[in-house]
Amino acid sequence: MSVLKGAAIFGQSGGPTSVINASAAGVFLTALQQDCITKVYGAAHGIKGILEEQFYDMGMEDKYELELLKTTPSSALGSVRYKLADPDVDDTDFKRLLEVFKKYNIRYFFYNGGNDSMDTCNKVSKFMKQAGYECRCMGVPKTIDNDLFGTDHSPGYGSAAKYVATSTMEVFHDARVYDTGMVAILEVMGRNAGWLTAATALAAYKGQGPDLIYVPELPFDDEKFLSDVKRVYENNNKVIVAVSEGLRYADGTYVADSGVRDSFGHAQLGGVAYKLADMAKNALGTKVRAIEFSLLQRCAAHWASKADVEEAFMAGQTAVLKAVEGLTDYCIGFEREAGEEYKCVPKLIKLSDIANTERKLPREWINEEGNFVTKEFVDYALPLIQGESSPPIENGLPRFAKLKKVLATK
Amino acid sequence: MSVLKGAAIFGQSGGPTSVINASAAGVFLTALQQDCITKVYGAAHGIKGILEEQFYDMGMEDKYELELLKTTPSSALGSVRYKLADPDVDDTDFKRLLEVFKKYNIRYFFYNGGNDSMDTCNKVSKFMKQAGYECRCMGVPKTIDNDLFGTDHSPGYGSAAKYVATSTMEVFHDARVYDTGMVAILEVMGRNAGWLTAATALAAYKGQGPDLIYVPELPFDDEKFLSDVKRVYENNNKVIVAVSEGLRYADGTYVADSGVRDSFGHAQLGGVAYKLADMAKNALGTKVRAIEFSLLQRCAAHWASKADVEEAFMAGQTAVLKAVEGLTDYCIGFEREAGEEYKCVPKLIKLSDIANTERKLPREWINEEGNFVTKEFVDYALPLIQGESSPPIENGLPRFAKLKKVLATK
Structure with missing residues (x-):
């Protein structure tokens, strides 16, 4: 296992969910504890924030606020819908990313999103490799659509x-x-x-x-x-x-x-x-x-699934731990352990496998007539909604995280 | 104080709220404890259920389910939008009500609704009086619109x-x-x-x-x-x-x-x-x-105001206790006690005052420009949303009340 020393950056992409910030909390709180990670950055509006050098120094945030991300809806760093060009056709963005990565010595890239975002993550990783720049790229999944390939289900x-x-x-x-x-x-x-x-x-x-x-x-x-x-x-x-x-x-x-x-x-x-x-x-x-x-x-973070919040956090945490261990080019997925009781454990899915692939509801979980779903679906979904998660309440209303968002400087 | 012995009937009317059933719980659980109340009925679909002799014997319900009404949304007995005719023009419905009241010896009539329903309650009371039939009629307020006259605010x-x-x-x-x-x-x-x-x-x-x-x-x-x-x-x-x-x-x-x-x-x-x-x-x-x-x-009973649920229950409870004490022709309202801390106490509003009157947002609580509300409104409303009420959860989802709905027979 090689130790790679450098900064980490995390970005959020695509439509928000109730628990996408729980994954952010998992990434930030875990990354901030790693000796090999020198700085932890949060990109404003995903990949766009990196291209424009708009990212926050997460080490400047109060730990309590980072904890509150677990129960704060939407993407606290801002999200983006931006698809990188094919680098063989136009590598402008990629060159710029490399420039920024070098400038801030970014060696860990965590990207949170659906299949489009996994494609972005995959392309970035390939480009860095070709450029001979060592950088570990890991995807953190999110989607309320649950349509990500290769995982039992998706956070959100x-x-x-x-x-x-x-x-x-x-x-x-x-x-x-x-x-x-x-x-x-x-x-x-x-x-x-x-x-x-x-x-x-x-x-x-x-x-x-x-x-x-x-x-x-x-x-x-x-x-x-x-x-x-x-x-x-x-x-x-x-x-x-x-x-x-x-x-x-x-x-x-x-x-x-x-x-x-x-x-x-x-x-x-x-x-x-x-x-x-x-x-x-x-x-x-x-x-x-x-x-x-x-x-x-x-x-609706006021009525989130506790199981989902915990798994979303675990996905972010696992991405960091696996990258620090030396892995790259994976997205974190979930596996359901065999047995009566529901137990969800993380698994690794190759970014190239998950990118741009959609997973539909199996035909056999839709009834013959096509106007309802079967008991198998209910058995599948019930464990995923267990437990209630809601933010702390102040004066009758949720207290969501308030980040300082101190821009990183070099 | 005269003791009036007989049955009580309760009906729900108008658009539902998250806590209208909490008032029902207040009426039922209190009425079932009164010696002078011989039977407690719940009308299916409000006044219509009385006219059609469709009402339930609430004494047959499990107490646990009646307690669960506190956290069950919508009108568990079914609601109705039915405006009684002016009895001077057409007293068919009123004669029928009197017939049913006599048949079941109904001496307590509790009606839950907005200003239209208070009008219904008022008309019923007047007719019974004219017919020489002793019956105590009390209104229990509800409306998410908060537009009832003479009360600080309304349950719901x-x-x-x-x-x-x-x-x-x-x-x-x-x-x-x-x-x-x-x-x-x-x-x-x-x-x-x-x-x-x-x-x-x-x-x-x-x-x-x-x-x-x-x-x-x-x-x-x-x-x-x-x-x-x-x-x-x-x-x-x-x-x-x-x-x-x-x-x-x-x-x-x-x-x-x-x-x-x-x-x-x-x-x-x-x-x-x-x-x-x-x-x-x-x-x-x-x-x-x-x-x-x-x-x-x-x-959204999964995210109700605890203050509201408790006050809605209190409104139902107070209506019963006041009627048993000998009062009639009142709707229960709320008063805010003077002092730093919010405290809500019940008050009595004459049915004839509350019926068909609407209370608007005061002009001085809307800003000059007419595109926002003032701090006074916020100070008014904040105490009303304090505390979180949600139903017990079974297998990740709310457990709402399940009533047996045993039809009353004579």
Whole structure:
């Protein structure tokens, strides 16, 4: 095992989650304890902050505030959606990164994000190697979408699932309160994968969930949807439906595409729930309600999964420890140990394997009819939402971390 | 003090809240202990359940489940929106009520709702008196809108305010995560009163709230709104705006009226946030997001205000105790005791005073410019969101009350 002495930098990328800062806490608190790590930097807005030399000296932060990151939602350092060019085509950014790494003697690069970010991490690592600059690059996973390849699940998913399932139970009670007919459509995030929408089945498992669930893994069909809704409505007078924002027809067009709010990009603002509620209203003449969980589902740190928070921290911690041990080019993943009791242990996934690959909900976890998920999914997801994590409360409201954000200088 | 022996009936009416069942628990658990109360009934869907003789024998319920009502959202007995006719014009319903009251020897009538429901309660009481049937009628208040007359605040408001303020803080972190421009519009319930929208100022008080707040107490002006948003945007590149669903122009038309989702009734589905986000997008060319707190804000029992839950219980309890003491025709209200420390004590408001009266946010609690609320509002609202109440958790999700709902028979 070779000892590599130098600074470490950590960046957050992509859409935030409730626990992405818990991974940051895992990286920072662990890195600050390593003898071989001379400085710990936090990049403002991910890779962009490195390119622009905008990063913070995390050693200047109070330890209490770093601990508070465990229960602070969103990306405390700022996030970014920036895809590095193919270095064979345009290596400007990479040369600049090398320059900055050299200037600050950065020898450890930790990047937190989804599959795009793992691609970034992988490209950076390859370029540094080619340039003969020793730097250990490790990915820390995050996504509420749970679509990362090679891992049992991803940090961020459990908390989003817990929030979505809890809110669905609450809406179940609220939406059914009158003795009149009602169709409620709940819109959950997920463009290509239905993992989070499927989490509404956890509420159904408690007898307080949706009647129907539609995920983007299967083509959506208006007629089938309406006949499903009608059937439930005729039996119960109440229908609760959970849908993924990314539902598509067989020809690949988004269900929200023909929506009414066309001055917005649909990807940004959803609209599936409204469109389907409109269809149900026209078909059944009943009262309808469209509910989008919107940003709330990915930032509800007040009701996060304790299991998720702890695992997110562990992912950050493990990335640092493995890099210090001498490993590079891996993303931290999770493995479920065999046995009755749920136990999650870290595993290593090659960055080249995880980058740009999406993991869908298995077909066998969606029912035959394509309008619900199976017991196997519930068994899979339940352990991930166990335990309640919430921030300390001051005067009735959360006390989130307040970082000083002292810019690093050279 | 005359002892009146007979059965008691309790009904829930109007839109649910997170704590309306806490008041139900207060009524049931207290009524079941009174010697003079021979039976305790819970009406299915409020007054409608009485008219149709659909009510439950609450003595058949497990005490544990009745206790769980304190942390179960929505109206466990089912709610109703049914306005009784003027008995001078059509007394059919009233005669039927009298018939049912006589049949079951109902001598105590407790009705839980907003100002419409207090009107119902008042009319029932008057009719019974005229018919020479002794019956004590007491109102138990509820509304997330906080617009009831004669009380410092209403049960349901504190929990909705806590949820709205917490979620606003979380969205504050999420919506500002990128280094690009962003306008987020948060839509909060409140057709005529801005109390709940104003609660986003509690997040601002923590430095993590909206830049602008618009309430229905003042006429809305598109030009003023856009110039406010532009000003903040030019300074910060990020704007968070909180608006009431019921914003109206000076001519009285709803801002949402010219909205794009016209196949829906606007009252049901909101749309103000989308309309204003659209306007901001066109004016600034920036990324926008419209977020409706929708039903979530009134049923989030997983994050209720402990103060609110306890006060809601106390309101139900006090209604029973006062009726047993011999009082009738009152609604329970709250008074804030003088002194540094917040202390809430029950008071009695005449049903005839509270019925059909709305209480708006005082003009002096809205700033001069009409785009925020003052420190006085924050001082008023902060005590109401203190303490965290959440249901017991089973397997990672709330355990809400499960009532047997044994129909009463005669």
